[in-house]
Amino acid sequence: MHVPFPEPKPGDLIEIFRPFYKHWVIYVGNGYVIHLAPPSEVAGAGLASCMSALSDKAVVKKELLREVAGRDRYQVNNKHDDKYTPLPPSKIIQQAEELVGQEVLYKLTSDNCEHFVNELRYGVARSDQVRDVVTAVGITGVGLAAMGLIGVMFSRNKKQKQ
Numbered sequence: 001m002h003v004p005f006p007e008p009k010p011g012d013l014i015e016i017f018r019p020f021y022k023h024w025v026i027y028v029g030n031g032y033v034i035h036l037a038p039p040s041e042v043a044g045a046g047l048a049s050c051m052s053a054l055s056d057k058a059v060v061k062k063e064l065l066r067e068v069a070g071r072d073r074y075q076v077n078n079k080h081d082d083k084y085t086p087l088p089p090s091k092i093i094q095q096a097e098e099l100v101g102q103e104v105l106y107k108l109t110s111d112n113c114e115h116f117v118n119e120l121r122y123g124v125a126r127s128d129q130v131r132d133v134v135t136a137v138g139i140t141g142v143g144l145a146a147m148g149l150i151g152v153m154f155s156r157n158k159k160q161k162q
Helices: 046-054 065-069 089-099 113-122 128-161
Strands: 013-018 019-031 032-037 059-063 074-075 104-107
Touching: 013 065, 013 113, 019 065, 019 089, 019 113, 032 065, 032 089, 032 113, 059 065, 059 089, 089 113
Parallel strands: none
Antiparallel strands: 013 019, 013 074, 019 032, 032 059, 059 104
């Protein structure tokens, strides 16, 4: 089992490094985390948890961190503490515990596990993974459009010279 540094404290966000994406959970104490998972997912699913992207529903689950992480590396990452004031740990945990067992809407782009934990910790639902992918796709699209435009210009220039 990988022990993160620093040790998680109640209310901390934990980032689990899955193949192709990061799964986010919130630490609630005594080794337990609360997180969003597809109804069919089992703890420690690893790569199989990519199936959550295909589901439109998720269940709020409370499970042991070591089981959710499985063999994947993880770390405490309260990355927005410099932008937002975290809610008191007791409030974070109370809100998270009240949601356990509920089935909620799941959308990869607007209601995913990262949105969920950030909403609990900061009161702000946000996902940097989604933002980063959208930005990368946008930059790639602009680059392809620019290359296409340059290609058209070269083609026209070549025809004019003939």
